[in-house]
Every structure is written in C-alpha cells, then in structure tokens.
Amino acid sequence: MPSPLPVRDGVGATRLRVPAVGPWDSVGAYMAERFFHLDPERLFGRFDRGEIVATDGSVLTRQTPLGVHDFVWYYREPPVEKQIPFDVHVLHQDDDLVVVDKPHFLPTTPGGKYLQNSALVRLRNALGNPDLTPIHRLDRATAGLLMFSARPATRGAYQLLFERRQVEKVYEAVSPLPKDWDPQAPALGGSPFPLVHRNHIVKLRGNVCVQVDPDREPNAETLIELIGFDERVLHTLLRPHSGRMHQLRVHLAERGAGILNDGFYPELLPETPDDFDRPLQLLARELRFTDPLTGAPREFFTRLTLREAPGPDAARRG
Incomplete structure (x- = not known):
C-alpha cells in the first residue's frame, strides 16, 4: 500500500490500522488509548496540525469517527537516539543498486529506538534518494555487505533473486x-x-x-x-x-x-x-x-x- 505522505528526513510514514467499531468515539480517542505512553494533548495537537492523514491523503481531525477510514498514516516522532559512531561506506552505486558495508550495531532499517541511526535513513539522506530500499537485511549486530534498490522500477527483479x-x-x-x-x-x-x-x-x-x-x-x-x-x-x-x-x-x-x-x-x-x-x-x-x-x-x-x-x-x- 503506497504511503500518501512523502519520505521525510529519510524516514517513511507509518501506517496504522484503525478498527471500524469499538468503545472509542473517534480515531483520536482510539489512538490516545493505543499509544497510552504518549501525552494525549501532544497527540491531539498532531491532529490539529494536519499531521495525521487517511490513505487518500485527506487530513483527519481529532473528532473523525471510527468506520470512516481503515488506515491512518503519520510520521513517527523521532526518539532521542544514542548515536552509533560508525559510518556506512558505499562500495558500489549505479542506477539500480547501491551496495554498502554496514557497520556493527547499526540497524538496517528504522525501528524501535533507532530512526536516523539506521543504514537506510543515513543512506537516503546522504545520497538524496527517498526511493532507496533494502533488498535484504542484516541483523543490527552483524556487519558487512548490504544491498539496496535504488529505484522502484527494477526493485522486484532483485528481490526475486533473494526469494529464489x-x-x-x-x-x-x-x-x-x-x-x-x-x-x-x-x-x-x-x-x-x-x-x-x-x-x-x-x-x-x-x-x-x-x-x-x-x-x-x-x-x-x-x-x-x-x-x-x-x-x-x-x-x-x-x-x-x-x-x-x-x-x-x-x-x-x-x-x-x-x-x-x-x-x-x-x-x-x-x-x-x-x-x-x-x-x-x-x-x-x-x-x-x-x-x-x-x-x-x-x-x-x-x-x-x-x-x-x-x-x-x-x-x-x-
């Protein structure tokens, strides 16, 4: 499912499935309970600023009722990250592929407490290519060769190599x-x-x-x-x-x-x-x-x- 929001600072938007019915009177109320660890007013402020949207890109409000949209999209708020003091080194780059050496401790993709400190986000920002996508993955603890697709048109052909x-x-x-x-x-x-x-x-x-x-x-x-x-x-x-x-x-x-x-x-x-x-x-x-x-x-x-x-x-x- 394509995101209605563009990549921002190297990080793609996050998709959340919203229930069609439930004890909540709005999407905002559901998300406030779903993300109970966040300050509710801070979350509602994101609705007010138009930062939470539906799959068609339309802006949701804190009063949008359940059942109108199956999914909502939003940008994760960056955590306070511990800097990983090792660099990703590009070994090869062409129109279709980017091959790098990923250091130990750096995750392949954003997740958990790591957003900017991931190989994908660092490379998207460094190469100015929001379409960059990993074709396979390495554990955060593992170092070495990691291959990325540089453009969607040829991505599937390289992904099939790994699948097969x-x-x-x-x-x-x-x-x-x-x-x-x-x-x-x-x-x-x-x-x-x-x-x-x-x-x-x-x-x-x-x-x-x-x-x-x-x-x-x-x-x-x-x-x-x-x-x-x-x-x-x-x-x-x-x-x-x-x-x-x-x-x-x-x-x-x-x-x-x-x-x-x-x-x-x-x-x-x-x-x-x-x-x-x-x-x-x-x-x-x-x-x-x-x-x-x-x-x-x-x-x-x-x-x-x-x-x-x-x-x-x-x-x-x-």
Missing part, C-alpha cells in the same frame, strides 16, 4: 576455541570440516531468540568451512543455503562454537548497553549473483574485517 535463493552469500565468524578442539583433527560437534548443519528454526512472537524444533523437517542449512585457528579462537567461513533469522548464530552455537560476543546464543544474557569495543564477530563477506537485468555475473566483497580473527601466523586448514 539465487544469491550466493558468504559470511565469516570468529568463535572461542572449543574446549575439545583437536588441532590435528579439526572438527565441530564430532564432524570434520567442511560440514553441513541443518535444523528447523522457528521465530515465536514476543521472543527475542529463535527456537529450534527437533521434530520438524529442517528449514535452515549452512555449510561451515574452516579458515583457521589459534590458541584463543576459531575462524570459520559460512555459506547459508537458507536465510532464517539468526541462522548462522544458532548453527555455530549448536556445534559448540557460539560466535564471540553473542549475547543471544547459546545463552540469552541480560540486556546491557552497547559495548562498541565488543562487536559480534560475524561479517557478511561476499555476495554473488547473475544480474536479472543484464545477465552478467556480479560479485561484491566487504572491506571490513573481524577484529578478533586470528593473525597471519595462525594455523590455516581446509
């Missing part, structure tokens, strides 16, 4: 060296490298972590290869065949090699403020695909590195 799993994605990760590590016979969970890990991952509403259902057919698959190791850490290359939420983090954790600085897996730790000196050691390293418009092969490589990766004198295998 026609994009080769390569990641790398650094984990604490497993306690049972045998440098003469490198293996994870009893399986020598390279190994394939499969399971069934489920995201339950209200849970920050995904769940694994051992009784269902696998829907997530990752090829895990060994890059190297030293006396502290293990460095692996990850080739996901699927793109489930937190898939790589879960698969390494299940193999006894949870990613360094991961506060979710294998154990959910209490939430703490971001520690910019301890980023999750997971990096989206490579993207490869056949361009749906030209048929030409395309590949992109990150310029970022993982700070905890073994040095050049570390053992290399596989």
Whole structure:
C-alpha cells in the first residue's frame, strides 16, 4: 500500500490500522488509548496540525469517527537516539543498486529506538534518494555487505533473486576455541570440516531468540568451512543455503562454537548497553549473483574485517 505522505528526513510514514467499531468515539480517542505512553494533548495537537492523514491523503481531525477510514498514516516522532559512531561506506552505486558495508550495531532499517541511526535513513539522506530500499537485511549486530534498490522500477527483479535463493552469500565468524578442539583433527560437534548443519528454526512472537524444533523437517542449512585457528579462537567461513533469522548464530552455537560476543546464543544474557569495543564477530563477506537485468555475473566483497580473527601466523586448514 503506497504511503500518501512523502519520505521525510529519510524516514517513511507509518501506517496504522484503525478498527471500524469499538468503545472509542473517534480515531483520536482510539489512538490516545493505543499509544497510552504518549501525552494525549501532544497527540491531539498532531491532529490539529494536519499531521495525521487517511490513505487518500485527506487530513483527519481529532473528532473523525471510527468506520470512516481503515488506515491512518503519520510520521513517527523521532526518539532521542544514542548515536552509533560508525559510518556506512558505499562500495558500489549505479542506477539500480547501491551496495554498502554496514557497520556493527547499526540497524538496517528504522525501528524501535533507532530512526536516523539506521543504514537506510543515513543512506537516503546522504545520497538524496527517498526511493532507496533494502533488498535484504542484516541483523543490527552483524556487519558487512548490504544491498539496496535504488529505484522502484527494477526493485522486484532483485528481490526475486533473494526469494529464489539465487544469491550466493558468504559470511565469516570468529568463535572461542572449543574446549575439545583437536588441532590435528579439526572438527565441530564430532564432524570434520567442511560440514553441513541443518535444523528447523522457528521465530515465536514476543521472543527475542529463535527456537529450534527437533521434530520438524529442517528449514535452515549452512555449510561451515574452516579458515583457521589459534590458541584463543576459531575462524570459520559460512555459506547459508537458507536465510532464517539468526541462522548462522544458532548453527555455530549448536556445534559448540557460539560466535564471540553473542549475547543471544547459546545463552540469552541480560540486556546491557552497547559495548562498541565488543562487536559480534560475524561479517557478511561476499555476495554473488547473475544480474536479472543484464545477465552478467556480479560479485561484491566487504572491506571490513573481524577484529578478533586470528593473525597471519595462525594455523590455516581446509
């Protein structure tokens, strides 16, 4: 559903479904209860200023009754954001695609307490392109390659590549060296490298972590290869065949090699403020695909590195 409001300061308008009936005598009364954490008079002031509109762009008042409109649109009021002190770096830009290196801690899109501090909003503002839209996503904690559509006319062709799993994605990760590590016979969970890990991952509403259902057919698959190791850490290359939420983090954790600085897996730790000196050691390293418009092969490589990766004198295998 297209927004009747233009992108403002890099942020698109938000859509809210309004009930057709209920105990409220107006849309304003419903929204005041729906957003109970906001000062009602401040919310009503937005109606008075014409900042809340219907799908056709018509302005709603605080007295607009229920049942007239199914949806309303409005701009979120920017929160007081903590600045993420890392930049997005553009690696490639053409008429259809923008490919960037997203840093750790920066979300792909606005949400929750982050609006301006998101890769999408920063890029829209920096490039002056309100049509910019991510074609895929990276977790806030993950750094590396992220691809954006530059114009709506060709967006669907690139989105289909991801939906049909026609994009080769390569990641790398650094984990604490497993306690049972045998440098003469490198293996994870009893399986020598390279190994394939499969399971069934489920995201339950209200849970920050995904769940694994051992009784269902696998829907997530990752090829895990060994890059190297030293006396502290293990460095692996990850080739996901699927793109489930937190898939790589879960698969390494299940193999006894949870990613360094991961506060979710294998154990959910209490939430703490971001520690910019301890980023999750997971990096989206490579993207490869056949361009749906030209048929030409395309590949992109990150310029970022993982700070905890073994040095050049570390053992290399596989």
